[in-house]
Structure formats: C-alpha cells, structure tokens
Amino acid sequence: MTKKLTIQDIARLAEVSTGTVSRVLNNKPDVDPLTRKRILRIVEEQGYVPSITAAGLAVGRNRLISVLVPALTWPLVSELMLSVAEIVEETSYEIVLYSISTSNHEHDCSRVIDRILATKLTAGLLAVFPGQSARHLMELHQHGFPVVLIDDQNAPLDDIPWVGADNRGGAYAATRHLIQLGHQRIACIQGPMKYKVSHDRYKGYCDALQEAGLERDPTLVQEGDFMPSGGQACARAFFTRPLPERPTAVFAGSDLMAYGVMSAAQEFRLRIPEDLALVGFDDNPSSAHMQPALTTVRQPFPDMGQRAIELLLHLIEQSRSARQLRYENGRQPQKVLVEEVPRLQLPTSLVIRESCGALQKHSLFS
Amino acid sequence: MTKKLTIQDIARLAEVSTGTVSRVLNNKPDVDPLTRKRILRIVEEQGYVPSITAAGLAVGRNRLISVLVPALTWPLVSELMLSVAEIVEETSYEIVLYSISTSNHEHDCSRVIDRILATKLTAGLLAVFPGQSARHLMELHQHGFPVVLIDDQNAPLDDIPWVGADNRGGAYAATRHLIQLGHQRIACIQGPMKYKVSHDRYKGYCDALQEAGLERDPTLVQEGDFMPSGGQACARAFFTRPLPERPTAVFAGSDLMAYGVMSAAQEFRLRIPEDLALVGFDDNPSSAHMQPALTTVRQPFPDMGQRAIELLLHLIEQSRSARQLRYENGRQPQKVLVEEVPRLQLPTSLVIRESCGALQKHSLFS
DNA sequence: CTGTTAGCGCATTCAT
DNA sequence: ATGAATGCGCTAACAG
DSSP: OOOOOOHHHHHHHHTSOHHHHHHHHTTOSOSOHHHHHHHHHHHHHHTOOOOHHHHHHHHTSOSEEEEEESOTTSHHHHHHHHHHHHHHTTSSOEEEEEEOOSSOHHHHHHHHHHHHHHHTOOSEEEEESOGGGHHHHHHHHHTTOOEEEESOOOOTTOOSOEEEEOHHHHHHHHHHHHHHTTOOOEEEEEOOTTSHHHHHHHHHHHHHHHHTTOOOOGGGEEEOOSSHHHHHHHHHHHHTSOGGGSOSEEEESSHHHHHHHHHHHHHTTOOTTTTOEEEEEEOOGGGGGSSSOOEEEEOOHHHHHHHHHHHHHHHHHHHHHHHHHTTOTTSOOSSOOTTSOOEEEEOOEEEOOSTTSSSOOOOTTO | OOOOOOHHHHHHHHTSOHHHHHHHHTTOSOSOHHHHHHHHHHHHHHTOOOOHHHHHHHHTSOSEEEEEESOTTSHHHHHHHHHHHHHHTTSSOEEEEEEOOSSOHHHHHHHHHHHHHHHTOOSEEEEESOGGGHHHHHHHHHTTOOEEEESOOOOTTOOSOEEEEOHHHHHHHHHHHHHHTTOSOEEEEEOOTTSHHHHHHHHHHHHHHHHTTOOOOGGGEEEOOSSHHHHHHHHHHHHTSOGGGSOSEEEESSHHHHHHHHHHHHHTTOOTTTTOEEEEEEOOGGGGGSSSOOEEEEOOHHHHHHHHHHHHHHHHHHHHHHHHHTTOTTSOOSSOOTTSOOEEEEOOEEEOOSTTSSSOOOOTTO
16 A cells, blocks of 8 residues: 655655746756656666646646547457557556546437546547547647547548548448358348448448449438448348348348347348358457357457557647747657558458358258 | 536526535535525526545545456456446446456556555445455455455455355256256366455356255366356366266356367367256346356346445445544434345356257257 | 656635 | 535656
8 A cells, every 4th residue: 555655755755846846756857867866766776656636737738648538348349449448558647537438428428528637637538449439539639739539530531640440441342252152132130220340341242242243222222320220120121021132141230230130030040141141240259169150350449449549649649849949940850740551441351150051061960 | 618617607697605505515415495495596507516536535535436446358257337327427426447367367456456545535345256266355344445345255254245046056957957957077167266256156066966966076166267268278178088987968067168179079079968968147138148157156247236336335425424423413314224134145047059969959950 | 868847728725 | 504615646747
C-alpha cells in the first residue's frame, strides 16, 4: 500500500528541485545524465507514481484516451479492445470507455463527444464504428483534437485518420466463392445501413454478382441489425417465399446474423450446406465452432486495433510537441509528421469452413 | 464546439462568487434557492461542464471508476459491461478500463491495482472475476477504498462487497437435469481452478452426483480454460477412452467450452444430444443459435452489472460524505450505512434447449 | 543545465 | 447565506 508521494518528496530525496524531477519524468533532453539516473532510481525505489490528475490540470489535457464503442455486445468490439488495451497498458495512458449502445444513437453520441471535449479529460479519441456520428468526429478533428476512426468512415471527403478493413473486397470474395460453387440465387442480409461497412459489404456483394453477369434480385436483399435475431427474421422472409424464388445461398453481413440464419434454416428443415450455403462476415471466435462451422470473412481485428491505437498515440504525441515547438522556432521538427498515411485499409480474408459447402462436411450421419 | 468555460465565468455571469457556484454544483444545502436556480440556468445555457480533472485535484479523488476485467474476449464481460456502462453514463462518473488479459495475471494485476491507487485517479473499483488477485483487492477495501467484486470472491473471510451468481446452484441444477434424463456417466469440464467460480460450479456438479448416489469418477473431470479450444481438448480426452469409460453427458463450465465439446463431438462422429448430452454455463448470446441449441445455465449478467455498479456508486458517495461528517460531529449520519448487505448472490436459471436431449430436437432429417 | 515561481480549475475553509 | 482566500500536484516559463 504505497503512501501518497508527491514530486516534492522525490525532489527532496534527490536533493534537486521539483523542476528537474519533472523534466526527468517527462523525458526532457536537457538534464544531467547522472542527476537523471539518480532521480529515476529514487522514483523507482519509492514507487512514486505521478498524479495524472494534477499533470492534466497543469497541461490542460490528460493522459487519458477515450474509446467510443458501439454496442458492447458485438464480439468484434471485444476483439478490437483487446489489442488496444494491451498496447495502451504499456504506456502511461489509460483508457476511458464510452459506449453508445442506447437507442438514440445519434443524439447520445454527440452528447458524449461534447462531454469528452468539454471536460478536457482525454487527450485523444478512438472511435470504433462511429456510424452516422462520424461527422461529429470530423469537427473534433478539424479543431485539432486527435481522433482515429476504426472502420466506418462515412464520407469520401474525410481526411480524418482512419483504420479499417477491406469490407468491399471481403464481401466480394465471399460472394464470388458462392458463385463459383454454382449458386445463382444468392441472398444478402445487410447490416444496418447507417453503418458505412454495411454499404461496403453490400457493394462487394453486388460487384461479384455483376462480374458473374448475375442479375440482382431486390427480393433477395434484406437489411438486418447485425444481431442473430435480425438475421433470423430476414432469413425467414426468404424461406417463406415460393420455392423458385428462394435463395440457395446467403451472404450475411455479420457472423451473428449468420447464426440467426442457421436457426431459421433449422426451423424450415433446411440443411446447411446441402440445402442452403451460408457465408458470414467477421470470423467471431464462436464461428469455427458452429455446426456446421461457418465460412466467413475474417477481419484482422487485432491488427486493426493495434494500428489504430498506435496511430492515435502518435497523433497525441505530435500535438503535444506541436505546442512545444512554438517556442523553438529556430528548428524544424525532425520527426516527419504523419500527414502521409492517416488512412489504413487492412485486407480481409475468406475463411472457408463447412457452411458454404466447399468442404466435405463431417456429416453427423456418415 | 463548446468553448472552455470555467467556474469563474459562470460566477461572473451570475454575479456571485465561485464559492457559491461550486456549492450549487455540488448540491450543498445552504444556498439561496433563487440564486441556485439562476446559476443552474446559466450553467445550462452556457453548456458549462466542470473539469473533472480540477475537481479531482482539489478533492484528492476523481469522479472516475476503474473497472478491472479479465480477458476481454469472454462474452460475459461484454454483457456485464453493457449494463455497467449504461448506468455510469447516467452519472457524472466515467469508466476507466483496465484489462488483465496478459499471461502473468498475478503480477500484472497487482501492478494495475497499485497504479490505480497511486495515481489517485479513480474513486472506486469494480473488479470482474478477480480470481486470485482478489486478495490485493482486500487490501484496498481494508484501507477504505471503495471496491466491489463481481463474482469470484475467493475467501470465506471476505467481508468485501460482492455481487455474484449462484454458481453452485446453477451447476447443481444442470447436473441434476442430466441425471434425471437418465445419464450415469456425466463428465465435467471445469473452468480454470484459479477462479472461485470454477470451484463453485464443480461443487454443484458434485452435489448433484452425490444426491443421486452416483459415484464420482475422477477420469470424468478435466480442467479447461473457459475457451472453446480448451473444451475441445478436454472432450477429446474423454472421447478417446475405451467405450465403457466414456461419458454419455458433459457438463461444461462455460458455454465457450461447450462449443469446443461440440466440435470435438463432431470429430468423433458423436451426435448431440443422441450420443452425448451437453450442458453449458453462462448463456452467451450465441448459445441459442448453436446447432443444436445449447442447454445452459443462465447467469443474470445485466442484473449483476447493475447491482454491482449501484453498490459501488453508493459506497463512493458514502466515503465522500464520511469525510464531510468529520466536521459535523454533532450529528449522526441520517443515512444508514450499507453494512448490512454488501453481498448479493443472484439466482441462476437452467435454460433447456436441445443439446441436453430433453426437448425433441428439430432434427435436420425428420 | 537547474532552481524558482505562477497558475491550471475547482472544493473548501474562514470570515463575514 | 455568501465572498475571499488557500492549496491540491504538477508543468512550463523565466531567470539564473
């Protein structure tokens, strides 16, 4: 149980001024190496931990990072957060979590963003799947506040830092795979169209159809909600149509919705993949363990999280030093600013398992 | 884009002192109602948001709540966090997230806890499944720092506030159900034994066996890791045994492990539930959509999260006012302190689906 | 290279 | 019931 130590205590022990201690702690260059070493040793020995609060007050911005996530129940959010958390915990920053799971997404989100700004609590913002509220984030970015989006940027004009997956390419690959398997009537269950990723995945689906010269049948497209129940509802809608109008394959915009399709298929006594081929999107951990194992498009979540948080950390450091540089007008900053690659699109990959019918199924009754 | 407003600005606009504004903002009783109303109006109009940072510095403790979670990839964590986040967002508190997913659980955890204390950043701590590190938390609690555990308290001597589920009862119900279905050789895949819940669930399993006069077979008990791959590995171990020694039913300590059992069953051409009955624990959202749908023990996660965070908030407020009361020695605190119910055990419920064989399965081939 | 000092924005205490 | 004044712990500017 470490007792409360202030920077003054350390200064006293090291027989230097608080200014020097502060300089050491913040890695300022102009400190005598010996003094620095001595101070660091004392800091270590005493187990001194600086007060983020006080530091924040002094600088006007804290060593905290806001993470804005949509529904916390999406498996992808966990996966993303995992790598984000791992990296942040190596730094002196902490994660402040905001979720905008509530119904009034739009309003709620801008309120949260205002709050983040006004309280000046956090140094930067990582927004996962911002959806429509991305435009609020644009404002932030334009005002010089470090922001990084994970997927789902929604305007072409965005020059906002962004890390995402190749949703369109993934959907294209998935759909093409179904086509190559001989399917002609391929249904698409979209995600909620308020998300850019849903549009992208739909486009990829259309791309593949068009490439194969297949006509797009509007009755084979439904908008889901990314959740199992939504997928189930959409699938029921397909299965209740007259036989010739039914799809022989379904491309679901998320694994969760694919699970719903499986449930619906069972209700209708449809075998997967014999009677219906199915492909999902995300590659949730559970998907490999479904019966049949779900063919899906893998998103590189760990990578996305890592890249995004590293980018954000970089932007934050940059904006800090930017303020410092005002006072060192003589020199140009050595470090090249990251104006070049603020956007990163990571590839997705098709993971072929049983539900699409490409593999021989380990039938339960073989 | 709200501009930075200080309490001083508000004071100037309202033509009062900062002291008064501060009193209003903190709901101190001794303020003229009219003045209060006027100030509140101005605060509203100007969109003033107090700086958590500065407030924290002044008081020595922030309006932040640390949440300590184990592996972020466990679905239950998402579900728990969901209700926690919802409630916290209604308050003036924010959530700071710490995960201890890394391998060196033990060391890492105490480091995180020290950090939480030393930085004095947060006002309270909510620890989800603390496992072995619960004893560090005990220290915190004994030093008067508000702490609430969600499940997995590990010592009987804990007088630490705690909210949990009836793991033992749930496991008992699940196992008894299998017994009533006629199974005699029921395997148990435990969670990692560093978690108290794993022990509890195992005890419930034993309870049911004993009640039925069934002998406990050590070869039918394996320790998993809560993850699908662990469950799969354990199940394989069962299935490779000579036929008479194999289980006819499996009780898995988590749904995720049950998924692994399903995969293993498929490898061995075992039908569920015909050749093997299966029950899980947790009721993850996906579980209803497995094929066959998983019979499992539902944990009341939303409730648990809600109760826990409310309790913590309560404790925090209490410790705040405790400090104030030192100066009002004349009066006894009106509010009864929550010494009575710091521990809450919520019931679990058995959700019967297909994998246990109790329901008629919608067979794929009927 | 280093010591000194003035706030950062707020809660709180002491006067009134 | 309220105004004025103090300090929380730290950083950054200034002066050596």
